[in-house]
Amino acid sequence: MFFNWFGFWRRLFSFIWDSKPKLLSIEEACDILNQDEEENLEPIAIPEEENVNEYDTCLKKGIITFKNENKYQIDDLYEFESNAENLYIGSRVSYKIFITNCTIKVTDVKLIENDWDVDETGKSTWCSRIMVCKVVKRENRNVILEPGDVTVDLDKISIEFIPIIGDWVEIHVKSEVDINITDFSGKILEIDKVNAVRPHIKNCVITSYNAKDNFGILNKNIYFLSTCLPYGYIPQANDKVIAEIIESDQGTCVWRALKILPEALAAKKEQITDVKESDLVYAHEHINISSESVELTGLNLKTQFFVLIENISDEVFLIKSVGFKAPSQSKVTSNVQDYTLDAKEIKKICCDCESKSMGDSRDLIEIDFGEFKIGYWVSITVGRQSSFESVKCIRKGSKYLNNYSNEIIAGQRVTSAPRFCSVKIPDYTLPRKLLDIFNRFTFRDAANIQSELQAYKPSLFNNLTLMNYEDKFHTLLYLEEISEKLALQNYDQDLACFIRNGEYLMLEINNLKERRPSLLVGDKIIASDPTKQDNKDFEGFIHKVGGNHVYLKFSPMFHDSYNGEDYSIRAVCGRGSLRSMHHAIFLAVKMLGKDILFCTQLTERELQVNLRSEEKQITRRQALEKMYKLKNKTPVKETAQPKSIDWYNESLNCYQKEAVKNILLGVARPLPYVIFGPPGTGKTVTIIETILQLLRMIPHCRLLVSAPSNSASDLIALRLINSGVLKPGDLVRVISFSYLMSELLPGELVPYSATLSLGREGTVPSAEVLKTGMTLGCSSSAIGRHRITVSTCGSAGRLFQMGFKRGHFSHIVVDESGQASEPEVLIPVTFLDKYNGQVILAGDPVQLGPVISNPFASDNGLGESFLERLLNRFPYVPDFESFPETSGYDPRLVTKLRYNYRSLEPLLNLTSSLFYNNDLLVTVSSEDSKEAKTLAKLKDILPLGSNSEPPCIVFHGVDGEQCRSNDSPSWYNPHEAAQVFYYINELYRMGLESKDIGVITPYVKQSREVRLILTEAEFDCPKIGTVEEFQGQEFNVVLVSTVRSSSEKADDLNFISCPRRINVTISRAKCLLIIIGNPNVLSKNIVWRSVINYCISNGAYTGCQMY
Known part of the structure; x- marks a missing residue:
């Protein structure tokens, strides 16, 4: 504040001695300014003689004494910003000042060229008011409103949405009081905030959507842009959605949607269309087609079957050709070109089938009679007995029993805890009330749990604000900690035996590497003797983690006395990271x-x-x-070069x-x-x-x-x-x-x-x-x-x-x-x-x-x-x-x-259109890149795309069976696993290596199934894992097994329907992506529906029939 006091005293003494103040050199002025680095952060006080009160506006004259880019200072007192091109140091200006929130604001700065350019200085009054206006124009960040020709700079106001032309808005302003106007609304001094008019939530139905121009209509009178859609959602007519809408004039529409969330997809068969069959008929009054069902036990097997063509009329027909519609597992071996089918004749057509697609599928045979074509679907079933027995997995309802009150005999820590910490953060202990809620109910009782949580922590279900920020996030972290405790019950054992190994006691845990959550060094195992009622538990710290064992150190007394007895054990994870997150919320x-x-x-x-x-x-x-500057040689503040x-x-x-x-x-x-x-x-x-x-x-x-x-x-x-x-x-x-x-x-x-x-x-x-x-x-x-x-x-x-x-x-x-x-x-x-x-x-x-x-x-x-x-x-x-x-x-x-360095253009186009607003730009050549040459080598094992080139993305429909075994809640699908094996075998035959291939599946059990099949065949295993294991990685060819195959609702598809997971899944491949799944189930999800439609439109769908 020294600089401002200096100016004040300089003025005061100039009045006392009636002499001009001594001018400072640039060096002296810089020395004064450098004495306090934070001076500019403090508000500048108004000289006492001004006596400007709250709600007063004062019109003044002054001289610009400082300038740095668009920041100015008048009379070394008042700061303001302006983009005007005619303001310089030394310019005489008129301006208005007012006080709001204990801060001086400068507004309406005008250059004075002549003394009569400005009215006499004086005071007026201002007030806060709300004005309803309509957006009539956009100029970069400026929004022009009517009535009043108001300009709003989006960089200088508080707003929570992006307005477009036609929107109605409420602007919160500070304006002068003008008694000559009916509502006393004078000139606007400052705009504080802009809100939308009449925002609310509404259930809607998609009326239409124009994908080319990126806009659509809801309920025939609500306009929306594609930017308000969730990632991965391409709307179709009759989809049910939930929309947040505001008042806006958009042609015939009087509302605009700010955000749209899909609620239910339209139940229409034409949403997914298969091969173009407009010129085919499936029934004819004079011709009957029949065939036996084809069944094979595995892939790459061959069988023969017959298709019967019966002429039930007295007429003669000419069969010009017979063939199966590609892609197909079947082919015609009989020569029936230009065959005359006599009256009442039955023609037997011999066909071969080589199984290439697991599960139930259909091949379309076309019989061309010249004047008409008849189509007939041949049913094919290819099955494989899984190595796992398909049984229903029965899980106990998990509860966290929070009645552990026994005395704990401390174990030996991995590192000794310090006696004196520089900063000790609180424990943030899990509230017992929350534990009691989850102790009374399981996650199947979601409605009861939600009711209890709403009563205990209402902030949990409210919108996040600064007022409830701490309370809400602390509660969220506590809920996650409870789930971790429940998940840790998977490690509980009623009777466990420790194995001595030097200074450690080892505990065997089957499938330790694949279990979640993982046990880490520093976590604890609590052991209690089930035969004693001494209320003592023994704490053992994990010092090492092996393949199927953890290495523990209990108290020396426990090690000395242990003699192979069985103990009940439970796992306890460290809370260090949780405490850090709780404290970060506080900070x-x-x-x-x-x-x-x-x-x-x-x-x-x-x-x-x-x-x-x-x-x-x-x-x-x-x-x-x-x-x-050259003309006036004005000293200015030096800036860094x-x-x-x-x-x-x-x-x-x-x-x-x-x-x-x-x-x-x-x-x-x-x-x-x-x-x-x-x-x-x-x-x-x-x-x-x-x-x-x-x-x-x-x-x-x-x-x-x-x-x-x-x-x-x-x-x-x-x-x-x-x-x-x-x-x-x-x-x-x-x-x-x-x-x-x-x-x-x-x-x-x-x-x-x-x-x-x-x-x-x-x-x-x-x-x-x-x-x-x-x-x-x-x-x-x-x-x-x-x-x-x-x-x-x-x-x-x-x-x-x-x-x-x-x-x-x-x-x-x-x-x-x-x-x-x-x-x-x-x-x-x-x-x-x-x-x-x-x-x-x-x-x-x-x-x-x-x-x-x-x-x-x-x-x-x-x-x-x-x-x-x-x-x-x-x-x-x-x-x-x-x-x-x-x-x-x-x-x-x-x-x-925006530049993508990974994928060929068709692969990139799918990801870019679904998730990135078509912003991604391809850099991988479709002609002479390594990826393009690799794809060309695989042409023989892929369906022919719509452009007569091998497609980069293939959806292979498999109507298989999803199963769960009695040792795991995880799903697997033996038919899809066998289909994955078929493709890996073909890829190896075409010269690819295991390092070129990745297999993604959402379930750990399916990973084991695929890995087991490859091991039995003595194949090199490519990388096989869940989506999380593939983030940040890339492979020439990626195979995806989606597993789920029953007719569930979209909500029941669990995490395979998560848009983010789908994005990671389809963006790992460099030249070829093969998705194996049931299209009739996956199409109930908004993103998978778009993926399947993309494959169909590009001639890249094969496999089971869609309905």
Whole structure:
């Protein structure tokens, strides 16, 4: 505040001594300004002589004394922003000031060229009011409203939707009081907020949809754009939807939908159409067609069957040709070309069938009589006895018995707990009330559980706000913890025997690697003696995890006394990551607040890095400024010299470079910057370049780089090390002790890795450096010196316990942020200094999201990532009118990467149209690329596409049988497994290797079934796994087995119908995707319906008949 007091006293003394104040030199003025760096952050006080009260408006004259780009200062007192081109330092202006929320606002600034250009200074009154207007025009970020010709700058107001021409809106304004107008509404001083008029939710039916022009109609009077549709949904007439609508004039429509959610698909047979059969008839008054059913026990088997053509009339017919419609498993072996069928004659047509499709299917035989064609479907059944017995899986209703009150005899921890911690976070103990709810009901009693939760925690079902933010997310995390406890009951054993192995006691657990949730080093096993009633339980910590065993250490007394007795055991997972997430929620509200968590307005900050513009020409405004400065020799504030970017990776495309530039500029800080990276667009490469450029351009910066998983964190660390840019000591990879013991850490990262010591410095032994270069037990002073700290989101919570304050890291980078829950991402983000720091979130909100096991937690907000929630809010939502060149996203906040380096064009087109608004651009050639040549080799085993070329995506319909065995609730489908085997055999025959193939299935049991078949055949096994195991990976050929084959409702398809899972599934292939499933079941889902229709329209459907 020194500078303002100086101006005040200077004025005061000039009146006392009636002399002009002494002018300061530039150096003296700079010295005064530099005494307080935060002066500009504090509000400027109004001189006492002005005496401007709340609701007063004061018209004044003054001189512009400071200018920096579009920021100005009048008389060294009042700050304002303007894009006018005729304002310079020294310009005389008139302006109005008023006070709102204890802040001075300057408005209506006008250049004074003559004294009579402005009225006399004076005061007036203002008030708040609401005006209803209609959007009549859009000019970039400006919205023009009528009546009143009001201009709204979307960058300067609070709004929660993107208005278009025709929308009716309510604007909350501060306006002068004009007694000469009937409603006293004078000139608008400021616009605070814009709301839609009459927003509400309505059940609707799709009237029509124009996919070419991307708009549609609901209920004949509600207009909607394709941008309001959920990912993966292509609407069709008569689909039932739920819409959020507002009042808007759109031609004949008087409403507009802001958001649409599908409720029920239209039940129409023409939704999915099979082969074109318009010229076929299936019944004729003079001709009868019949055939026996064909049955085979397995694939690649041959059999012969006959089709009978009977002439029941007295006429003679000429059979011109007989053949099966491709694709088909059958072929005609009889020569019946130009055969004369006499009256009452029966012609036997000999056919061969070679089984290629498992389950029930039909082949269409066409008999051409010249004047007409008759079609007949031959039923074919190909079956295989599964190696698993098909029985109904019976599961007990899981309950969490929260009556464990026995005395616990402590075991031996993996690492000793420190006596003195720098920062101790609360326990955030699970509330007993929530435990009691899930103790009384199972998840089958969803209605009862929801009723109890609504009574106990109403905020759980309310929209997320800053007021309920903590309460809601704490409850969501508690619900997820309860589900984890229930899942851990899978490890419970009534009678378990330990095996001595040196210093450990081993516990055998079958299929340990495949069980979920996984047991990790540091988790606990609680053992109790069922034969004793001494109320004592023994705690054993897991020190190692083997294939089917965990290695435990109980108390020394237990080890000494154990003699092979049976114990009842239960597993208990550590709560460290949960506590970190709870604490991150607390810190987020306190440290980040509404401006970041619930931002509705973008306020530009000064450039973080002044980059040299690549444009050689200057604007008219810049030219006038230079001329004015040369003429008047006006001293201006010196700014940092522009810097040019020397790219470390010259192969970056224009979108990747723009992302890096926009992050370096950082004008939207502290709002998170988003790198939206669809599959195969080079997101990781962009992150690496961003980190390296930040280190180069901002020498004092310190980065915390996090990701939800260890594999993603390792990848970033390896790429940074292999860049060759970093110096020794620049990077540290922080790991947990459990990850160290898992032996999964890449060898290249070992010298850069360190575990942390939570003990206060001076109270614990110093760090130990191993021969490999790894450091164990690092203190905060050692970790804090590195310029880049790479960790998982969970491990970042330990940095807070070590005493790291917000602002220690200048930049927070979170990769794969779409895969983490909001509390998990907030663990690293809460280290942000929101006045000087920057957050970069990279990921894809349309791919796999957080893995949440509790349905009530997932449905009420925990299943939505922070990245996804941001991109669904203003100012992150796309505005195609303002930003047509950047997919509708504001480049100050978001860059969407568009060039795909993975897939051939037909594969990319499917993914792009369903999930990315047709934004993705192909780079893989369909002519001479490796992918194109690989696809050409596979032509013989694929149906012929509509363009007479082998299709990149094939849907093979299999009407199989879904089964469950008595040892697992997971589904499997033996018919689809056999079909997968058939294709793998054909791919190997065509020269592909196991490394070229990936097999995706949503169920673990199906993975085992496919793997067993391949093992029995002594085949090399390609990668086989669930969707989660394939995120971020790519293969030349991907086979997908969807498993589910019964006639369920769409809601019963479980997670195979999740759009994000489907997106990951269909975007892994580089040249060929083969989907094996039941189209009659999958078509009940909105996304699978679109996938199947895409295959049909491109001639890439084969297999069972659709109905």
